[in-house]
Every structure is written in structure tokens, then in C-alpha cells.
Amino acid sequence: MNAAPIASASTAGGSLLWLAIILPVVGILASLLSGGRHAERIALLLMPTGFGIAIAIAIFLWRSGQPLVYVIGGFNPPLGIALRADGFSAVMLVTTALIVAAAGFYARAIFATPPGITEARAPLTFWILLQAIWASLNLVFLGGDLFNLYVAIELLTFAAVPLVCLDSRAETISAALRYLLFALCGSVFYLLGVALLYGAYGTLDIVLLSDRVSSEPVVWVAAGLMTAGLLAKTALFPLHLWLPPAHANAPAACSAVLSALVVKGSFFLIVRLWFGVLPNVPHEAVSFILAALGSAAILFGSVLALQQERLKLLIAYSTVAQIGYLFLMFPLVQGPNLWVAEAWSGGIMQTLSHAFAKAAMFLAAGLIAESLGHDRIRDLRGIGAVMPMTLFAFGLGGLSLMGLPPSGGFLAKWLLLKASIEAGRPIWGAVMLSGGLLAAGYLYRVLAPALSSDILHLKAPPRRSREAVALALALTAIALGFAPKAFFDFLQIGRVAVAGGSS
């Protein structure tokens, strides 16, 4: 565990932080300006570069063992803005770079500008907005100032919503509108809370605020508004209504990015709020409520996933359930207890492994839907024999969701389970175990018919390279299960101890 980071002095490697944000921003502007096929080329060119920057940030962080800081414009907070990277930020940056690149590579087949046309609507929009999601997520993970983070979630909303209705069917437009309304309400609530905090303490910098806040009504109202707003964007039960239609109807490459990454952006900010801004304000009751909502999400989302007729809707409801697990870390990361580091690692591991597993499953489902012309679960009998690689990717992703070893999902649930038992709160562990059983149930509904020996005819076989992308993501989710101890030490860099009694 490390002491609170120094608020305002650029560190070695700090320049990488602004570079991680500016690079995709330049990509957005260049893509709109040059248009057509150039947008795709620019996006695919920047992705390896951006991945390199994310890795470099992780290396600098690993070497120094302290959060990286960069002060923008030479004005120190509170007047200016600082960017900061801790262990959680760094792994999210790397994950985002990988999944965005995977989605981009996978989408080349669908969002290529058709020959004979200089520019087409869906491809141009897709390549610009994919870079926009990437830029705004990087800002979410690095922003050290609450208003700067508001701009980040605004960018994220405007990037994510149009991706839902790229194929402009009526039902996708209504799903996108509903998503937009939830997301904008969320932004307004967040902004109200930010304004209250500024009014009370005269700064928006996270580290400076964490020293100044105390447990008083204005802080509780502000934190309540911000959390409610961010929960709407994260789609935690009961604010999940917008998610299944939006994620299930979007093109598969977009669903993967939305489900794997975009909902994690607002989750990341909830973690920042309670563990970065308010670590000195005991918040056990709030943590209990968040974990209770998370438990409800796990049970409710899984049961609904069991009832879906369409594969993509099943995966979307599974996201509703898996988001629930993320909130089980809150009551376990309290006070100076021994299990806090385990619970923190477990929560982050769940974020990462769900991102890779869910992206793999949506991409696999997209291939199935393209090859069959539909994604009705009862008509998938025999798909395993004709699309083995795709189904294998889907199955490996499912393995991680169920929490079976060896997988990142297993490690995440194991760490959280261990922490819940050590903390004397086995109830959260019980929820996790039943969630795993339910996940096994809804995945069995897909895998059992898929592996039957019926003969199925494909409209068109999937391209091998696109199957490989899905499989690579699924294998990453599995590989996370072999993470060494050093990885978990890395996740603790910059974690601030939360006030509160040991129980």
C-alpha cells in the first residue's frame, strides 16, 4: 500500500499520460477531415501506437511504484488540471487499447468503405467513434479533476450512443434514444454533485479534495447525486433497463466495445469517487447498498438471461449480471483490514476478465449471426461442428463468466470470496456462488444445443482471421487466471487506504 500521491508535480513518464489522450483525439479530427477510407487507415495505424503508450505507462509505473502525474499547462491544481495514473488506470489503459484494436480489426470486414464509393455513412461513423471511445476512456482513467472527468463522460456518451444505431433500424434508434436519455440524466446528476463539491471546498482536484472533505450533508448529497448518475451509465440494477436493447441490437463490434469497456468507464469513476475522493469519509452503509444492488443485479440479470430467445440478448443480460459482481468489492475494501488488498484485486480482476470474456463472446455471437442470418438460440443446433473455433471462443469466455478455473473470472471470484469470508461477511460469497451456478445455466442453454450432432448449413462460413480475434480475446480472459503475485502488487500502486473501523 502506498501513501497518498503527491498532488501536483509532474513525474518521470508523465508526458505519456497526455499523449495517451491526445493521440486518439488527433485521430478523430484527422479522420473526419480526410474522410472515406482514410478514417479506417488512421484508426488502425494509431491503435498499435496507442497500445505502445499504454504499455510504456505501465512500465514506468512498475519501475517507480508510485502514481505517474502530469500537470497540464504548467498551472498546478487547484487552478490547473493534473493527470494521474495508478495501477488500476494502467491496466484499464492496456485493456482498452487491446479490445479497441481487436474490435477494429474484427470490424474491417463489415465497416470497410465499399469499392466504387469514396465515402459511406456507417464506416466513417464507426471508425471516428471507435477512436472517440478510446480517447474518452483514456481520459476517464487518467483524469485527476472532477470537471475534467465530466468532459470525459460527455465525450464517452456522444461516442457510444450513435454506435448503437449504426444500422439505422427503427428498433436500434429507439434503443439508442433510451440509452441517450439515461446517459444524459446521469451526466447532469454527476455535474450537480461536482458543482456542490466545488461550492463547499473550492477545488475539483481529486487528491486535494480527499484531504479537505469531511462527513457532512453537502458531501453526502454530492456523492449521492454523482453515484446515482454514474450508476445510470453503468447500468447497475435497477437502472439497467436501457442496456439489453442497446447492447444486443448494436453491430457486434460495437456491442463488444460497449459491454466490455464503456460501462466500465463509469464504474471506474464510481471507484475513483469513493476510494479516491472520499477515502477519509467512512462509507460502510453506502458500500452495503451498492453491494446489495450488485447482488440483485447478479440474480436478476442471470435469471433474465436464462429466459432469452436470442443469443445477443442473452449475452447482454449476462452483462447486467456481471456488472453486479463489480460492486461486491465495495463493502470488502473498507478500513485497514488484511483482506482489503485481496478484495481490491478481485474487483479489478473481475473488471478485466469480464471485459475480455464479454468482448470475445459478442464477437463470436456476431460471427454466428452473420453466418446463419439469425441468432435464435433454439436454431443453433449443430453450430459447434461447422464453426468450432467461434464456439470455442464463446465457450472459453463463458468459462470465465462462470468462474471456473483456470480463468480470470475464477481468480476474481476466488479473491472476492476469500475476502468476504475473512471479513466475516459470507453473504457476498454466497451471492457469488449462486451467480456462478446461474451463469452455468444460461451458458448450458447455448452450448448444449450448439454441440449436438445435428447438421447445420451456413449461409457463409466466417473468415478465419475474425474467428481468431474472438479466440485471442477469450484466451486472454483465460490467461488472466495465471496472473502472478507481482501483477496483484501492481494493482495496489496508488491505492489509498479507506477510513473505517475494522470489523
Added chain:
Amino acid sequence: MSILQILDIGLAGLVLAVAAWTVFARDAFAAVVGFVAYGLLLSLVWVRLFAVDVALTEAAIGSGVTGVLLIGAAGRLRKLEASGGDDELPGASLRLFAAALCIFVTLVLAGVVLSLPDPGPTLAPEAARHLAETGLGNPITAVLLSYRSFDTMLEKVVLVLAVVGVWSLAADQYWGGAAGNPRGAEPDGTRALLAQVLPPLGILIGIHMVWVGADEPGGAFQGGAILAAMWMITMMAGLTEMPSIRSRLLRLVLVAGPAVFVAVGVAGVAFASGVFAYPTGFAKPLILFIEAFMTLSIAVTLPVLVAGPPKRLRQQ
């Protein structure tokens, strides 16, 4: 009680009354009119709070541009309602719940705002202390274009994404076409007269507002919004039309603001203390340079957003 205090209380009461009327209005069009009036009254409130910059922005963006957008939307909805589109009103219990939630949030906010320290902690002295480094006279412009210029640049990127999002709703066959009506579609005497008389004045005021923004209330956003309004007026009168969304010039102007902002910001690494820092002595000219391009981008972005997705192919 002084006259000003009585006027303030009257103004506050009027704002609340217009807000309530907007919420309870049955007709979407009436609600929009209420919303525009509400925005104008709110800008008066900002003037009374000595926040002239906020007042100008509220009048130009909050009331003006948003008002035009909402009137357009209400007009389309009315066509839909007339053609017997399904008019699904949410149930009574849902509406009661929404009302209760809004009232609850309002009361909690009011209670907390009254409990805030008075005078509150503020960064205003800090902002004023560093004003000399920026060469500016208006501390608000210093916040927007120097201390927190990173936010302002990213807000411009939000506008670019909004344009991409609106365009993405086009029908595929109209990609490369233009939004709005073609030139000369609505030859209307009075409107055309207004569109010929107003713009010369408006353009002058818009540019003036950007120029004085360095030292006094005003700036790129407010000035850009006025320029945008002038273009919209001439378009509504059928004197000008939207260019094709594939027009290289249009795209160049749309990205010019954020692109120049990013370029100057990154140049700070080589010529100043870091990214988005200005070299000593060059802050003010560089800020005005950025603002010029931002004004241009805003003046074009807002009408493009109001015009909506392309819905016709442009005759060559």
C-alpha cells in the same frame, strides 16, 4: 428593502413561474416557447449575479440555439402527431414517481445549497493572481483558455462528435448530400429582408464579442453563437444553403478550432513549459489565434447541428 431587492425577488418568482409553466404545458411547442423565455430570464439572473459571461452564454446557447433546435424538434413531432403516430403517454404512477423524485432532489439541493459556507471557498483570487502571466484582462477567458484550456479543447471535440452523431442518422443514399432546404426554397419577403439587414450588424457584433472577450465579458463561444445565428437566419430565408457534408471546406472549418487548439497545445512541449502551456509573453496572441479558429468552428458547428442529418442530394 431596496428597489433592487424587490426586483430580484420578482425576477426569481418569474423564473420559477415560467419553469413551472414549461413543465405543465400540454403542447410541446408551448413548452419550447416557455423554455426559451425561461433561458432569457435566467440570463438576467446571471447578470444580477454579476456573471455577465455566463449570462451571454445562457442567452446565446441555452436559450437561443437550444431553442431553435427544440422548435425544430417540436415541429417534426407535431407532424407525427397529426399523422396519427402512436401517442404513448407514460402511466399516471410513473409520472407521479418522476414528479416526486424531481421535487425530492430539488428540496435536498435547496437545503444543501443554503448550508454552503458564505462566502464560499473560491479560486477567484488565485485566478486573478496569475492573470498577468496570460496577458488577459478577463479572468474567465484565462480559466477557459489558459488554466483549464485542456477542458475547453475537449469540449470542442464533443461538438465534433455531436456532428458525427447527427450525421450518422442520415439515410445511406443521402450520404454526401446536404441538410436543410435548398437555396431559394422559401422565398418570403419579410424573412428575406430580415436576413439581409441583420447579418452585417450581427457579424460585426459577433466578431467584436470575440475580440473584447480577452479583457471583458465575451469570447469565442458567445461570439461564435451570434455568427451561427446570422448564418441560420439567411438559411431560413432561403438566401443560403447547407453545403454537402462531404465538402472539404466544411470539414476543414468543423475541425479547425479543436485542431489548432491541439496543435498550439502540443507545441507548448517544445516552446513552453509543457503541453497546453504558452511561452512567456506570447500567451495573449496565441489565445486570440486559437479563439479565432474556435469561433469559426462554433459558428459553423451550431447551424450544422440545427440543420440535422443530410436529407437530400445536392444538385451540382
